[in-house]
Amino acid sequence: MTFSDEQLDRYARHIVLKEIGGAGQARLAQTRVAVIGAGGIGCPAIQYLAAAGIGTLRVIDDDEISLSNLQRQVLFGTADVGWPKAQIARDAVTRLNPDVAYQAVPERLTAANAAVLIGDVDLVLDGCDNFATRLTVSDHCTRARIPLVSGALGQFQGQIGTFRGWEADQPCYRCFVGDAFDADDCDTCAEQGVLGAMAGLVGSWAAMEAVRAIVGFGPDAAGKVHVFDGVTPALRTIRIAKDPACRACGSDRL
Template sequence: MSLSDAELDRYARHIVLKEIGGAGQNRLRAARIAIVGAGGIGCPAIQYLAAAGIGGLRLIDDDRIDLSNLQRQILFGDADLGQPKAEAAARAVARLNPHVTAEPVVARITADTAAQLLADVDLILDGSDNFATRLIVSDQAVRQRTPLVSAALGQFQGQIATFRGHQPDQPCYRCFVGDAFDAEDCDTCADQGVLGAAAGLAGAWAAMEAVRALVGFGPDPAGRVHVFDALTPVLRTIRIVKDPACRGCTG
């Protein structure tokens, strides 16, 4: 299906990029992404993916908006306090881009619900805040052979990576962190603090990697974790190899 005149105008700066062009923009319009978490990472990722013209966004979050969220969760304001994050984020998407369908899911992903909540998407973007959820999401991504963009944040540091653990030569997220963190034992923003702008950087980068995975521009980033430290600042990239004993992608 051809882009409408309004879409050609809206996405003109994408279309003139030879790495994206009209064909790439059509791929974005046809794509569906599940975004796990509408928090510090999810908020900027949702904004940029909606602006990029992703056809469908499934927004999965069981939390409600608290005043302490507003320092970094930039989709929300005072009028949204107490509202489910997924629903408020979906309303924000509708304001940002009428060409994008946002499906709010006020639910928590568990081992029992992951298959249903993550089904029928072209890519999963995980911005959740605990290892238990991240590992559940990773394992499901491998089972359904869906690319996973994973982003994490703490204090001044962020991590962004693309995983395709369903491929024989590619690691999954569990290859990266192992099985040691199955419990919900992550340090929290409430305990450790987090720089709001660092959340913006991590979320925007995750959105960029999602667009890259869908369109296919530049070198393949799969299996590499990009780590930035906003305190220094410094950026480094870590190569992850497939763990032959990984129960998530080699069993």
């Protein structure tokens, strides 16, 4: 791939990194990423992926912006209340980087439409707010062999994991949480609260892990979940074991 003078200037701070360089920046420009949820995690992730020069950015979210979102969903402002999140995120990405092909999908991802909505992407970044959707995304990514970066947060805690469950020695997200959360009934930040800046941290971290998965810098993060406690603050990393009985990636499924 040949970069224009303007692109060389825009991505210069990436290109001078030996871990990324021109070849890595070219891979970013040729990659299609789907972001599930333009909420607290999705907003900063969308910003940093767009700034990084991801070739195609597909944002899947069926929700509209509410006033209570603005404390942590930093793509949106007061004037955006009532508008679809995926549509307003397009405006922000267009302002930030015209190189990015943005695709707004104002739909809820389900088992019935997952293959259509994310079947053709190279990586999925999931920042949605319920386990039912998370497991649907994970199961499809495992079947379609699409790397998954999953971010979650609540109150003062955030977590990030990267999953390639189709590989013989790698777990999927379902191996991590099991089958107990298939119902759409998990706690929400409306009930428990969340520190706005924690959403920024997790979303930015998720974008970094997506870039890592695309470019391949540093140690392989797959199969690990990083948990950050913002109160202490403290960070710990958990290695997830592959569940041989997992109904998505167990030995009898792949």
